[in-house]
Amino acid sequence: MPSSFGSLASDSDPLKGATIKRNELTGEIFVARVIHGGLADRSGLLHAGDRIMEVNGFAVDGLEPEQVIQVVQACAQGTIMFKVVPITERPVHSQTTMYVRAMADYNPAVDPNIPCPDAGVSFTRGDVLEIVDQTDALWWQARKLPTSSACAGLVPSTALLKRKQREFWWSQPYQPHACIHTLSTVEEEEDLMALEDKCVEADEETFESEELREADDDCGFNKDQMYLAGFRRSLRLCRRRFHSSVQSSCQAQCLSSCCYSALCSPYEEVVRHQRNLQDPLRLVALLGAPGVGVTELRRRLIQTHPQLFQGAVPHTSRPQRDDEESGREYHFISREIFDNMIHDNKFLEYGEYKGNYYGTSSEAVSAVLNSGKICVIDIESNALQAVRTPELRAFVVYIKPPSAERLRKTRHNAQILTNYYATRPFKEEDLVELEESAQKLELHFSQFFDHVVVNEELQEACAELRSAATRAQEQPQWVPSSWIRPQQ
């Protein structure tokens, strides 16, 4: 039936928590829905589908919903009498509460199609919503957590939100394949390729010395000469320089239901889960713009708490050197075996640098987790789906740059790793690029951040990272329900 809607849901309303609609053919006014936890719900006197005949003796048939609301508001101070024809067959709903993480932003104030904007709940990506009513195919009732309010509000259903996303209803069009093309627009990729072309000659001339430098690189050792896996420059450059072409197993699996649903559904069902002591530890995956300090934080964390944290040993097809040990610096494997592992989706991410493959396998991560230590790795955004699995249950920590002013102050003596294998002090353009990359990461992927650490003062950031990483193992967290109740 063609209907128009109104809300009895403003704060001052004695009937807070009901919406009404008018049958455009007959002019009759009906209760469209009763908002969970609102006054109307708690009174138990009004139900969805009831026909409102009169308000304090005033016949409402034929009025616009807004006019009915005005009648109600006019007598808000005294007693309000409704003459109601109850719905004859009240539908029996066995509502179960569901929790979801929003994968998109929603603002009812700019949605022209919400039946009652003041009953709408706004949310941003990453917010957890308690869905209390899915009776309506288009508009669900939900509370945004954490909340102290018992009263729910309206949010678009999955079906409606998908439709809205397809229609580009609001300013942040969803990126259903963000896992494949993440940070690089076509122009950026072209720029990057141009830069790579320029670099190639110089790089190849210095190839020999670079290889030696990696051998000399002390990135892998801490002050006590304990080996820290996964800090070699070749690996970092491979990941960074080729970030537009670094692959993740997600790409191969993208049409699998797990990845597909997380990226294409506007809501991800979540549950509050406390890890059992006998369960494997959770992977901690650090994500941040190049240069923000991910490597530095990861190294400090592992160096200062080697009994708690460890990196994963990467794989490479590069030949092993005399002073290297397979399984320590890298797992040294042939190109052919590497290719097979790629084919079998064994890598969380991998890339090629100077003709050699480098990659982090899920087995290397599991080996650390099964040894009783928390595995800490840094990832590119395109590996997000590959680490958010029931096996690894990644706790994703986003490393955020501080304010523009603090970034410039704190990075005074910092060294950026250049595409030429060397480090040099940050220039203004490096910092601008860092800030822009960070903004893009936040724009596209904030819904996957379990925790955000602002890397202003290194010591404080490291302490916060440590406590977040241990909390993730010991305290209840919102995790995708598919991790706990694997889908068939």
Ligand SMILES: Nc1ncnc2c1ncn2[C@@H]1O[C@H](COP(=O)(O)OP(=O)(O)OP(=O)(O)O)[C@@H](O)[C@H]1O
């Ligand atoms: N909070 C901080 N204050 C001052 N210097 C910092 C801070 N965090 C990191 N740095 C310095 O900034 C530089 C870049 O950090 P780092 O190498 O960890 O970057 P990254 O995020 O791993 O990027 P990439 O992988 O591209 O090198 C290093 O010299 C590091 O010591």
